[in-house]
Amino acid sequence: MSAEALPADGGDARATDTTGAPDARRLPGAWALGLRRGGLEIRQFFRQRDQVVFTFSFPVVLLFLFASIFDDDLRGTGVTASQLYVPAMIASGIMSTGFQSLGISIAVERDEKMLRRLRGTPMPPAAYFLGKIWLVLVTGALETALLLTVGAVFYDVPLPSTAARWGDLAWIFVLGLTACALLGVAVSSLPRSAKSASSVVVLPFLVLQFVSGVYISVDDLPEWMLNIGALFPLKWMCQGLRGVFLPDSARVLEQTGQWEFGRCALVLGAWCVGALVLCLLTFRWKDRREG
Template identity: 70%
Template sequence: MTSTVRTRNRTSDADADADAAPRLPGAWRLGLIRGALEIKQFFRLREQVIFTFAFPIVFLFLFASIFGDDMANTGSTASQYYVASMIAAGIMSTSFQSLGISIAIERDDKVLRRLRGTPMPPAAYFLGKIWLVLVTGILETAALLAFGTTLYDVQLPSGISGWLTLGWLFVLGITGCALLGIAISSVPKSAKSATSVVVLPFLVLQFISGVYILIDTVPGWMLNIGSLFPLKWLCQGLRGVFLPEAAAALEPAGSWEYGRIALVLGAWCIGGLLLCLLTFRWKSRSDG
Protein backbone atom coordinates (compact mmCIF):
# COMPACT_ATOMS: atom_id res chain seq x y z
CA MET A 1 0.00 0.00 0.00
CA THR A 2 2.81 2.37 0.94
CA SER A 3 4.67 1.72 -2.33
CA THR A 4 1.48 2.37 -4.30
CA VAL A 5 0.99 5.71 -2.55
CA ARG A 6 4.59 6.68 -3.27
CA THR A 7 4.21 5.76 -6.92
CA ARG A 8 1.09 7.88 -7.18
CA ASN A 9 2.85 10.79 -5.48
CA ARG A 10 5.79 10.59 -7.89
CA THR A 11 3.39 10.47 -10.84
CA SER A 12 1.52 13.48 -9.50
CA ASP A 13 4.79 15.38 -9.01
CA ALA A 14 5.89 14.55 -12.57
CA ASP A 15 2.56 15.72 -13.97
CA ALA A 16 2.80 18.91 -11.94
CA ASP A 17 6.33 19.56 -13.22
CA ALA A 18 5.17 18.95 -16.79
CA ASP A 19 2.29 21.37 -16.35
CA ALA A 20 4.60 23.96 -14.79
CA ALA A 21 7.21 23.70 -17.57
CA PRO A 22 6.99 26.61 -20.04
CA ARG A 23 5.60 25.74 -23.44
CA LEU A 24 7.78 26.20 -26.49
CA PRO A 25 6.82 29.16 -28.70
CA GLY A 26 4.74 28.36 -31.75
CA ALA A 27 6.04 28.17 -35.31
CA TRP A 28 4.85 31.69 -36.14
CA ARG A 29 6.67 33.31 -33.21
CA LEU A 30 9.80 31.26 -33.82
CA GLY A 31 9.58 32.25 -37.48
CA LEU A 32 9.62 35.92 -36.47
CA ILE A 33 12.63 35.33 -34.23
CA ARG A 34 14.36 33.37 -36.97
CA GLY A 35 13.53 36.12 -39.47
CA ALA A 36 15.07 38.77 -37.20
CA LEU A 37 18.22 36.64 -36.97
CA GLU A 38 18.38 36.17 -40.74
CA ILE A 39 17.99 39.92 -41.33
CA LYS A 40 20.67 40.74 -38.75
CA GLN A 41 23.08 38.29 -40.36
CA PHE A 42 22.33 39.72 -43.80
CA PHE A 43 23.16 43.29 -42.80
CA ARG A 44 26.38 42.17 -41.13
CA LEU A 45 27.73 41.14 -44.55
CA ARG A 46 28.53 44.58 -45.94
CA GLU A 47 29.54 43.41 -49.41
CA GLN A 48 26.35 41.39 -49.81
CA VAL A 49 24.21 44.35 -48.75
CA ILE A 50 25.95 46.70 -51.19
CA PHE A 51 25.65 44.27 -54.11
CA THR A 52 22.00 43.45 -53.39
CA PHE A 53 20.82 47.05 -53.32
CA ALA A 54 23.20 48.31 -56.02
CA PHE A 55 22.25 45.66 -58.59
CA PRO A 56 18.98 47.21 -59.91
CA ILE A 57 20.19 50.79 -59.41
CA VAL A 58 23.34 50.27 -61.49
CA PHE A 59 21.38 48.65 -64.32
CA LEU A 60 18.76 51.40 -64.28
CA PHE A 61 21.57 53.96 -64.53
CA LEU A 62 23.16 52.09 -67.46
CA PHE A 63 19.95 51.66 -69.46
CA ALA A 64 18.75 55.21 -68.81
CA SER A 65 22.13 56.55 -69.91
CA ILE A 66 22.39 54.35 -73.02
CA PHE A 67 18.87 54.79 -74.38
CA GLY A 68 18.33 58.40 -73.35
CA ASP A 69 15.02 60.12 -72.79
CA ASP A 70 12.72 58.58 -75.39
CA MET A 71 12.04 54.99 -76.33
CA ALA A 72 10.26 54.27 -79.58
CA ASN A 73 6.68 53.03 -79.31
CA THR A 74 6.58 53.12 -75.49
CA GLY A 75 5.34 56.69 -75.15
CA SER A 76 7.70 57.06 -72.23
CA THR A 77 11.36 57.37 -71.24
CA ALA A 78 13.95 54.64 -70.90
CA SER A 79 14.13 55.17 -67.15
CA GLN A 80 10.35 54.78 -66.85
CA TYR A 81 10.43 51.55 -68.87
CA TYR A 82 13.41 50.00 -67.12
CA VAL A 83 12.37 50.85 -63.58
CA ALA A 84 9.60 48.25 -63.98
CA SER A 85 12.08 45.70 -65.34
CA MET A 86 14.60 46.35 -62.58
CA ILE A 87 11.97 46.01 -59.85
CA ALA A 88 11.00 42.62 -61.27
CA ALA A 89 14.63 41.50 -61.61
CA GLY A 90 15.37 42.76 -58.11
CA ILE A 91 12.45 40.81 -56.66
CA MET A 92 13.68 37.61 -58.28
CA SER A 93 17.26 38.33 -57.26
CA THR A 94 16.41 38.77 -53.56
CA SER A 95 14.16 35.70 -53.54
CA PHE A 96 14.99 33.05 -56.15
CA GLN A 97 18.71 33.69 -56.49
CA SER A 98 19.39 34.55 -52.86
CA LEU A 99 17.52 31.60 -51.37
CA GLY A 100 18.67 29.13 -53.99
CA ILE A 101 22.32 29.82 -53.21
CA SER A 102 22.17 30.46 -49.45
CA ILE A 103 20.09 27.37 -48.62
CA ALA A 104 22.36 25.16 -50.73
CA ILE A 105 25.37 26.51 -48.82
CA GLU A 106 23.67 25.99 -45.45
CA ARG A 107 22.82 22.41 -46.44
CA ASP A 108 26.40 21.68 -47.49
CA ASP A 109 27.73 23.21 -44.26
CA LYS A 110 25.32 20.93 -42.32
CA VAL A 111 23.50 23.93 -40.84
CA LEU A 112 20.16 22.51 -41.99
CA ARG A 113 20.96 19.12 -40.49
CA ARG A 114 21.69 20.68 -37.10
CA LEU A 115 18.54 22.82 -37.23
CA ARG A 116 16.47 19.77 -38.10
CA GLY A 117 17.72 18.10 -34.91
CA THR A 118 16.42 20.94 -32.71
CA PRO A 119 12.87 21.29 -31.36
CA MET A 120 12.30 24.21 -33.78
CA PRO A 121 9.43 23.41 -36.18
CA PRO A 122 10.62 23.18 -39.81
CA ALA A 123 8.06 25.86 -40.75
CA ALA A 124 9.90 28.38 -38.55
CA TYR A 125 13.05 28.05 -40.67
CA PHE A 126 11.16 28.79 -43.89
CA LEU A 127 9.21 31.64 -42.28
CA GLY A 128 12.54 33.18 -41.29
CA LYS A 129 13.70 33.02 -44.91
CA ILE A 130 10.42 34.54 -46.13
CA TRP A 131 10.79 37.45 -43.69
CA LEU A 132 14.35 38.03 -44.94
CA VAL A 133 13.20 38.01 -48.57
CA LEU A 134 10.25 40.29 -47.84
CA VAL A 135 12.28 42.91 -45.96
CA THR A 136 15.17 42.98 -48.45
CA GLY A 137 12.75 43.03 -51.40
CA ILE A 138 10.83 46.00 -50.00
CA LEU A 139 14.00 47.93 -49.15
CA GLU A 140 15.55 47.23 -52.56
CA THR A 141 12.40 48.36 -54.38
CA ALA A 142 12.17 51.50 -52.25
CA ALA A 143 15.84 52.35 -52.92
CA LEU A 144 15.36 51.86 -56.66
CA LEU A 145 12.26 54.06 -56.77
CA ALA A 146 14.00 56.76 -54.70
CA PHE A 147 16.95 56.70 -57.11
CA GLY A 148 14.71 56.80 -60.18
CA THR A 149 12.47 59.62 -58.98
CA THR A 150 15.39 61.71 -57.76
CA LEU A 151 17.72 61.48 -60.77
CA TYR A 152 15.49 60.47 -63.69
CA ASP A 153 12.07 61.89 -62.83
CA VAL A 154 10.48 58.44 -62.81
CA GLN A 155 6.72 58.85 -62.38
CA LEU A 156 5.24 56.83 -59.53
CA PRO A 157 1.70 55.36 -59.69
CA SER A 158 -0.69 58.30 -59.53
CA GLY A 159 -3.72 56.64 -57.92
CA ILE A 160 -4.55 54.11 -55.22
CA SER A 161 -5.31 51.46 -57.85
CA GLY A 162 -1.76 51.69 -59.21
CA TRP A 163 -0.26 51.20 -55.74
CA LEU A 164 -2.62 48.30 -55.02
CA THR A 165 -1.62 46.66 -58.30
CA LEU A 166 2.05 47.15 -57.41
CA GLY A 167 1.32 45.61 -53.99
CA TRP A 168 -0.31 42.38 -55.16
CA LEU A 169 2.24 41.96 -57.95
CA PHE A 170 5.02 42.31 -55.39
CA VAL A 171 3.48 39.81 -52.96
CA LEU A 172 2.62 37.15 -55.54
CA GLY A 173 5.90 37.64 -57.42
CA ILE A 174 8.18 37.44 -54.40
CA THR A 175 6.26 34.47 -52.95
CA GLY A 176 6.40 32.46 -56.17
CA CYS A 177 10.07 33.29 -56.79
CA ALA A 178 11.02 32.51 -53.17
CA LEU A 179 9.35 29.09 -53.32
CA LEU A 180 11.08 28.42 -56.64
CA GLY A 181 14.39 29.42 -55.03
CA ILE A 182 13.84 27.02 -52.12
CA ALA A 183 13.04 24.24 -54.60
CA ILE A 184 16.11 24.84 -56.81
CA SER A 185 18.37 24.86 -53.73
CA SER A 186 18.13 21.04 -53.76
CA VAL A 187 19.60 20.81 -57.27
CA PRO A 188 23.28 21.74 -56.63
CA LYS A 189 25.38 18.81 -55.43
CA SER A 190 27.55 21.08 -53.29
CA ALA A 191 27.93 24.65 -52.12
CA LYS A 192 30.67 25.21 -54.72
CA SER A 193 28.27 24.58 -57.62
CA ALA A 194 25.30 26.46 -56.11
CA THR A 195 26.11 29.83 -57.67
CA SER A 196 26.51 28.41 -61.18
CA VAL A 197 23.37 26.27 -60.97
CA VAL A 198 21.18 29.16 -59.78
CA VAL A 199 22.64 32.19 -61.57
CA LEU A 200 22.63 30.72 -65.09
CA PRO A 201 18.84 30.11 -65.32
CA PHE A 202 18.20 33.47 -63.66
CA LEU A 203 20.38 35.23 -66.24
CA VAL A 204 18.69 33.44 -69.15
CA LEU A 205 15.22 34.23 -67.80
CA GLN A 206 16.06 37.93 -67.63
CA PHE A 207 16.82 38.00 -71.35
CA ILE A 208 13.81 35.96 -72.52
CA SER A 209 11.36 37.68 -70.16
CA GLY A 210 11.84 41.23 -71.42
CA VAL A 211 13.97 42.55 -68.56
CA TYR A 212 16.87 43.90 -70.63
CA ILE A 213 15.30 43.95 -74.10
CA LEU A 214 12.12 45.63 -75.31
CA ILE A 215 9.37 43.05 -75.14
CA ASP A 216 8.35 43.49 -78.79
CA THR A 217 11.89 42.65 -79.97
CA VAL A 218 12.20 39.33 -78.11
CA PRO A 219 11.69 36.37 -80.52
CA GLY A 220 8.34 34.67 -80.13
CA TRP A 221 9.75 31.25 -79.26
CA MET A 222 11.82 32.80 -76.46
CA LEU A 223 8.77 34.60 -75.09
CA ASN A 224 6.89 31.30 -75.11
CA ILE A 225 9.60 29.74 -72.96
CA GLY A 226 9.71 32.79 -70.70
CA SER A 227 5.93 32.61 -70.28
CA LEU A 228 6.38 29.35 -68.39
CA PHE A 229 8.07 31.21 -65.53
CA PRO A 230 6.95 34.01 -63.20
CA LEU A 231 9.52 36.67 -64.19
CA LYS A 232 7.94 37.39 -67.59
CA TRP A 233 4.52 37.99 -66.03
CA LEU A 234 5.93 40.05 -63.19
CA CYS A 235 7.69 42.31 -65.70
CA GLN A 236 4.52 42.67 -67.75
CA GLY A 237 2.40 43.60 -64.75
CA LEU A 238 4.92 46.16 -63.51
CA ARG A 239 5.13 47.74 -66.97
CA GLY A 240 1.38 48.23 -66.69
CA VAL A 241 1.92 50.07 -63.41
CA PHE A 242 4.66 52.42 -64.62
CA LEU A 243 3.98 52.89 -68.34
CA PRO A 244 1.11 54.73 -70.05
CA GLU A 245 -1.81 52.69 -71.36
CA ALA A 246 -0.65 53.17 -74.97
CA ALA A 247 2.44 51.08 -74.23
CA ALA A 248 0.24 48.00 -73.82
CA ALA A 249 0.30 47.71 -77.61
CA LEU A 250 3.88 46.41 -77.27
CA GLU A 251 2.70 43.36 -75.35
CA PRO A 252 2.05 40.13 -77.31
CA ALA A 253 -1.66 40.23 -76.35
CA GLY A 254 -1.95 44.00 -76.82
CA SER A 255 -3.00 44.48 -73.17
CA TRP A 256 -1.56 44.14 -69.67
CA GLU A 257 -3.61 40.96 -68.92
CA TYR A 258 -3.77 41.53 -65.16
CA GLY A 259 -6.20 38.66 -64.67
CA ARG A 260 -3.93 36.22 -66.44
CA ILE A 261 -0.91 37.55 -64.57
CA ALA A 262 -2.64 36.93 -61.23
CA LEU A 263 -3.55 33.39 -62.27
CA VAL A 264 -0.03 32.54 -63.46
CA LEU A 265 1.71 34.01 -60.42
CA GLY A 266 -0.84 32.37 -58.10
CA ALA A 267 -0.28 29.04 -59.86
CA TRP A 268 3.46 29.44 -59.33
CA CYS A 269 2.89 30.02 -55.61
CA ILE A 270 0.96 26.74 -55.39
CA GLY A 271 3.27 24.87 -57.76
CA GLY A 272 6.37 26.20 -56.01
CA LEU A 273 5.04 25.02 -52.65
CA LEU A 274 4.43 21.54 -54.07
CA LEU A 275 7.94 21.49 -55.55
CA CYS A 276 9.40 22.41 -52.15
CA LEU A 277 7.44 19.67 -50.39
CA LEU A 278 8.52 17.07 -52.94
CA THR A 279 12.17 18.00 -53.41
CA PHE A 280 13.50 19.79 -50.32
CA ARG A 281 16.28 17.97 -48.48
CA TRP A 282 17.69 18.75 -45.03
CA LYS A 283 20.89 16.77 -45.67
CA SER A 284 23.36 16.96 -48.54
CA ARG A 285 23.64 14.02 -50.93
CA SER A 286 26.99 13.04 -49.44
CA ASP A 287 25.29 12.54 -46.06
CA GLY A 288 22.92 9.96 -47.56
Protein backbone atom coordinates in the same frame (compact mmCIF):
# COMPACT_ATOMS: atom_id res chain seq x y z
CA MET B 1 10.71 30.01 -11.63
CA SER B 2 13.16 31.43 -14.21
CA ALA B 3 13.04 30.34 -17.84
CA GLU B 4 16.04 30.36 -20.14
CA ALA B 5 15.75 32.56 -23.23
CA LEU B 6 14.86 30.85 -26.44
CA PRO B 7 17.99 30.52 -28.62
CA ALA B 8 17.68 32.50 -31.84
CA ASP B 9 19.64 29.90 -33.78
CA GLY B 10 17.04 27.20 -33.24
CA GLY B 11 18.80 25.54 -30.30
CA ASP B 12 17.10 23.61 -27.52
CA ALA B 13 14.04 25.69 -26.71
CA ARG B 14 13.05 23.83 -23.52
CA ALA B 15 12.98 26.10 -20.48
CA THR B 16 14.08 24.71 -17.12
CA ASP B 17 13.54 25.79 -13.57
CA THR B 18 16.29 26.21 -10.97
CA THR B 19 16.26 22.49 -10.21
CA GLY B 20 16.85 21.50 -13.84
CA ALA B 21 13.33 20.10 -14.38
CA PRO B 22 11.53 20.94 -17.62
CA ASP B 23 9.15 23.88 -17.45
CA ALA B 24 5.55 22.88 -18.11
CA ARG B 25 4.78 26.06 -20.03
CA ARG B 26 4.14 25.71 -23.75
CA LEU B 27 6.95 26.47 -26.16
CA PRO B 28 6.43 29.31 -28.67
CA GLY B 29 4.61 28.30 -31.82
CA ALA B 30 6.04 28.14 -35.33
CA TRP B 31 4.91 31.70 -36.16
CA ALA B 32 6.59 33.20 -33.09
CA LEU B 33 9.76 31.20 -33.66
CA GLY B 34 9.67 32.11 -37.36
CA LEU B 35 9.55 35.80 -36.43
CA ARG B 36 12.54 35.38 -34.13
CA ARG B 37 14.36 33.39 -36.76
CA GLY B 38 13.58 36.10 -39.30
CA GLY B 39 15.05 38.73 -36.98
CA LEU B 40 18.23 36.67 -36.74
CA GLU B 41 18.44 36.23 -40.52
CA ILE B 42 17.98 39.98 -41.08
CA ARG B 43 20.65 40.89 -38.51
CA GLN B 44 23.10 38.44 -40.03
CA PHE B 45 22.43 39.84 -43.50
CA PHE B 46 23.07 43.48 -42.53
CA ARG B 47 26.21 42.57 -40.62
CA GLN B 48 27.79 41.44 -43.90
CA ARG B 49 28.39 44.88 -45.36
CA ASP B 50 29.85 43.72 -48.66
CA GLN B 51 26.78 41.55 -49.30
CA VAL B 52 24.45 44.44 -48.42
CA VAL B 53 26.24 46.85 -50.75
CA PHE B 54 26.28 44.37 -53.63
CA THR B 55 22.64 43.31 -53.17
CA PHE B 56 21.25 46.84 -53.24
CA SER B 57 23.71 48.47 -55.63
CA PHE B 58 23.76 45.84 -58.37
CA PRO B 59 20.29 46.49 -59.86
CA VAL B 60 20.78 50.26 -59.50
CA VAL B 61 24.08 50.11 -61.40
CA LEU B 62 22.49 48.00 -64.13
CA LEU B 63 19.61 50.47 -64.37
CA PHE B 64 22.03 53.38 -64.80
CA LEU B 65 24.01 51.49 -67.46
CA PHE B 66 21.05 50.40 -69.58
CA ALA B 67 19.26 53.72 -69.18
CA SER B 68 22.39 55.54 -70.35
CA ILE B 69 22.80 53.31 -73.40
CA PHE B 70 19.13 53.22 -74.43
CA ASP B 71 17.26 56.47 -73.85
CA ASP B 72 15.10 56.92 -76.94
CA ASP B 73 11.33 57.30 -77.23
CA LEU B 74 9.75 53.89 -77.90
CA ARG B 75 7.48 53.80 -80.95
CA GLY B 76 6.04 57.25 -80.25
CA THR B 77 4.48 56.15 -76.94
CA GLY B 78 5.99 58.99 -74.95
CA VAL B 79 7.82 56.40 -72.85
CA THR B 80 11.61 56.29 -72.89
CA ALA B 81 13.68 53.14 -72.73
CA SER B 82 15.05 54.25 -69.35
CA GLN B 83 11.50 54.39 -67.95
CA LEU B 84 10.83 50.93 -69.34
CA TYR B 85 13.85 49.56 -67.48
CA VAL B 86 12.70 50.73 -64.05
CA PRO B 87 9.78 48.27 -63.56
CA ALA B 88 11.84 45.53 -65.23
CA MET B 89 14.70 46.05 -62.78
CA ILE B 90 12.25 46.07 -59.87
CA ALA B 91 10.89 42.70 -61.01
CA SER B 92 14.42 41.38 -61.47
CA GLY B 93 15.34 42.61 -57.99
CA ILE B 94 12.35 40.80 -56.48
CA MET B 95 13.40 37.55 -58.14
CA SER B 96 17.02 38.10 -57.14
CA THR B 97 16.21 38.48 -53.44
CA GLY B 98 13.88 35.49 -53.53
CA PHE B 99 15.06 32.92 -56.05
CA GLN B 100 18.78 33.62 -56.31
CA SER B 101 19.58 34.57 -52.72
CA LEU B 102 17.61 31.74 -51.12
CA GLY B 103 18.71 29.15 -53.67
CA ILE B 104 22.37 29.84 -52.96
CA SER B 105 22.22 30.51 -49.20
CA ILE B 106 20.18 27.39 -48.36
CA ALA B 107 22.48 25.23 -50.50
CA VAL B 108 25.47 26.62 -48.58
CA GLU B 109 23.80 26.02 -45.21
CA ARG B 110 23.02 22.44 -46.23
CA ASP B 111 26.62 21.85 -47.32
CA GLU B 112 27.92 23.25 -44.03
CA LYS B 113 25.62 20.86 -42.09
CA MET B 114 23.68 23.75 -40.56
CA LEU B 115 20.34 22.41 -41.79
CA ARG B 116 21.00 19.00 -40.28
CA ARG B 117 21.80 20.57 -36.91
CA LEU B 118 18.66 22.73 -37.02
CA ARG B 119 16.57 19.68 -37.91
CA GLY B 120 17.73 18.00 -34.72
CA THR B 121 16.42 20.81 -32.51
CA PRO B 122 12.88 21.30 -31.15
CA MET B 123 12.37 24.22 -33.58
CA PRO B 124 9.52 23.39 -36.01
CA PRO B 125 10.76 23.14 -39.61
CA ALA B 126 8.21 25.79 -40.63
CA ALA B 127 9.99 28.34 -38.41
CA TYR B 128 13.17 28.02 -40.47
CA PHE B 129 11.34 28.75 -43.72
CA LEU B 130 9.34 31.58 -42.15
CA GLY B 131 12.61 33.15 -41.11
CA LYS B 132 13.81 33.04 -44.71
CA ILE B 133 10.54 34.54 -45.92
CA TRP B 134 10.92 37.45 -43.49
CA LEU B 135 14.44 38.02 -44.79
CA VAL B 136 13.44 38.18 -48.46
CA LEU B 137 10.36 40.27 -47.61
CA VAL B 138 12.45 42.95 -45.90
CA THR B 139 15.28 42.97 -48.45
CA GLY B 140 12.85 42.83 -51.37
CA ALA B 141 10.82 45.76 -50.03
CA LEU B 142 13.95 47.86 -49.43
CA GLU B 143 15.33 47.12 -52.88
CA THR B 144 11.98 47.95 -54.51
CA ALA B 145 11.80 51.25 -52.60
CA LEU B 146 15.36 52.12 -53.64
CA LEU B 147 14.69 51.43 -57.34
CA LEU B 148 11.41 53.36 -57.19
CA THR B 149 13.24 56.34 -55.73
CA VAL B 150 15.95 56.22 -58.40
CA GLY B 151 13.35 55.82 -61.16
CA ALA B 152 11.22 58.71 -59.92
CA VAL B 153 14.12 61.10 -59.30
CA PHE B 154 16.36 60.40 -62.29
CA TYR B 155 14.03 59.01 -64.98
CA ASP B 156 10.70 60.72 -64.28
CA VAL B 157 8.88 57.45 -63.72
CA PRO B 158 5.48 58.44 -62.29
CA LEU B 159 4.46 56.82 -59.03
CA PRO B 160 0.97 55.24 -58.92
CA SER B 161 -1.64 58.00 -58.66
CA THR B 162 -4.58 55.89 -57.45
CA ALA B 163 -5.22 53.43 -54.64
CA ALA B 164 -6.02 50.77 -57.23
CA ARG B 165 -2.57 51.08 -58.79
CA TRP B 166 -0.88 50.91 -55.39
CA GLY B 167 -2.98 47.81 -54.75
CA ASP B 168 -1.74 46.31 -58.03
CA LEU B 169 1.84 47.00 -56.96
CA ALA B 170 1.19 45.31 -53.60
CA TRP B 171 -0.26 42.04 -54.95
CA ILE B 172 2.33 41.78 -57.73
CA PHE B 173 5.07 42.23 -55.14
CA VAL B 174 3.60 39.70 -52.69
CA LEU B 175 2.73 37.02 -55.27
CA GLY B 176 5.97 37.51 -57.18
CA LEU B 177 8.15 37.42 -54.08
CA THR B 178 6.33 34.36 -52.72
CA ALA B 179 6.65 32.44 -55.97
CA CYS B 180 10.34 33.34 -56.36
CA ALA B 181 11.16 32.54 -52.73
CA LEU B 182 9.49 29.13 -52.96
CA LEU B 183 11.33 28.45 -56.22
CA GLY B 184 14.56 29.43 -54.49
CA VAL B 185 13.89 26.91 -51.71
CA ALA B 186 13.12 24.22 -54.30
CA VAL B 187 16.18 24.91 -56.49
CA SER B 188 18.46 24.87 -53.44
CA SER B 189 18.28 21.06 -53.53
CA LEU B 190 19.89 20.87 -56.98
CA PRO B 191 23.51 21.90 -56.22
CA ARG B 192 25.71 19.06 -55.01
CA SER B 193 27.85 21.42 -52.93
CA ALA B 194 28.19 25.02 -51.85
CA LYS B 195 30.83 25.57 -54.54
CA SER B 196 28.42 24.73 -57.36
CA ALA B 197 25.43 26.59 -55.89
CA SER B 198 26.11 29.90 -57.65
CA SER B 199 26.52 28.28 -61.06
CA VAL B 200 23.39 26.15 -60.74
CA VAL B 201 21.18 29.03 -59.56
CA VAL B 202 22.57 32.05 -61.44
CA LEU B 203 22.49 30.54 -64.96
CA PRO B 204 18.70 29.97 -65.20
CA PHE B 205 18.06 33.35 -63.57
CA LEU B 206 20.29 35.08 -66.12
CA VAL B 207 18.55 33.35 -69.03
CA LEU B 208 15.13 34.26 -67.66
CA GLN B 209 16.09 37.92 -67.47
CA PHE B 210 16.83 37.97 -71.21
CA VAL B 211 13.70 36.09 -72.33
CA SER B 212 11.37 37.93 -69.92
CA GLY B 213 11.94 41.49 -71.12
CA VAL B 214 14.29 42.70 -68.38
CA TYR B 215 17.29 43.69 -70.49
CA ILE B 216 15.64 43.77 -73.92
CA SER B 217 12.31 45.39 -74.75
CA VAL B 218 9.49 42.91 -75.29
CA ASP B 219 8.78 44.21 -78.81
CA ASP B 220 12.41 43.46 -79.78
CA LEU B 221 12.29 39.80 -78.69
CA PRO B 222 11.31 37.00 -81.12
CA GLU B 223 7.92 35.39 -80.58
CA TRP B 224 9.31 31.98 -79.62
CA MET B 225 11.48 33.56 -76.92
CA LEU B 226 8.52 35.48 -75.51
CA ASN B 227 6.51 32.25 -75.38
CA ILE B 228 9.26 30.60 -73.35
CA GLY B 229 9.45 33.56 -70.99
CA ALA B 230 5.66 33.48 -70.54
CA LEU B 231 6.00 30.10 -68.82
CA PHE B 232 7.84 31.66 -65.87
CA PRO B 233 6.91 34.27 -63.26
CA LEU B 234 9.54 36.91 -64.09
CA LYS B 235 7.90 37.86 -67.39
CA TRP B 236 4.56 38.45 -65.68
CA MET B 237 6.10 40.47 -62.87
CA CYS B 238 7.77 42.72 -65.46
CA GLN B 239 4.54 43.11 -67.43
CA GLY B 240 2.41 43.77 -64.36
CA LEU B 241 4.82 46.37 -62.99
CA ARG B 242 4.99 48.11 -66.36
CA GLY B 243 1.21 48.35 -66.15
CA VAL B 244 1.52 49.93 -62.70
CA PHE B 245 4.09 52.61 -63.56
CA LEU B 246 3.79 53.32 -67.29
CA PRO B 247 0.97 55.15 -69.12
CA ASP B 248 -1.61 53.20 -71.12
CA SER B 249 0.09 54.34 -74.33
CA ALA B 250 2.90 51.88 -73.54
CA ARG B 251 0.55 48.89 -73.80
CA VAL B 252 1.36 48.61 -77.52
CA LEU B 253 4.83 47.43 -76.51
CA GLU B 254 3.42 44.27 -74.90
CA GLN B 255 3.06 40.98 -76.75
CA THR B 256 -0.76 41.18 -76.68
CA GLY B 257 -1.08 44.96 -76.50
CA GLN B 258 -2.60 44.74 -73.00
CA TRP B 259 -1.34 44.74 -69.40
CA GLU B 260 -3.33 41.55 -68.62
CA PHE B 261 -3.43 42.03 -64.83
CA GLY B 262 -5.82 39.10 -64.48
CA ARG B 263 -3.48 36.74 -66.28
CA CYS B 264 -0.53 38.08 -64.28
CA ALA B 265 -2.32 37.23 -61.03
CA LEU B 266 -3.33 33.80 -62.34
CA VAL B 267 0.18 32.84 -63.48
CA LEU B 268 1.90 34.16 -60.35
CA GLY B 269 -0.66 32.44 -58.12
CA ALA B 270 -0.18 29.18 -60.01
CA TRP B 271 3.57 29.44 -59.55
CA CYS B 272 3.10 29.96 -55.81
CA VAL B 273 1.15 26.70 -55.61
CA GLY B 274 3.45 24.81 -57.99
CA ALA B 275 6.62 25.99 -56.28
CA LEU B 276 5.21 24.99 -52.89
CA VAL B 277 4.57 21.49 -54.21
CA LEU B 278 8.15 21.37 -55.57
CA CYS B 279 9.48 22.38 -52.16
CA LEU B 280 7.52 19.63 -50.42
CA LEU B 281 8.69 17.03 -52.92
CA THR B 282 12.36 17.98 -53.29
CA PHE B 283 13.63 19.76 -50.19
CA ARG B 284 16.36 17.92 -48.29
CA TRP B 285 17.87 18.67 -44.88
CA LYS B 286 21.01 16.66 -45.69
CA ASP B 287 23.17 16.76 -48.80
CA ARG B 288 23.23 13.88 -51.26
CA ARG B 289 26.49 12.48 -49.95
CA GLU B 290 24.79 11.69 -46.65
CA GLY B 291 21.90 9.84 -48.31
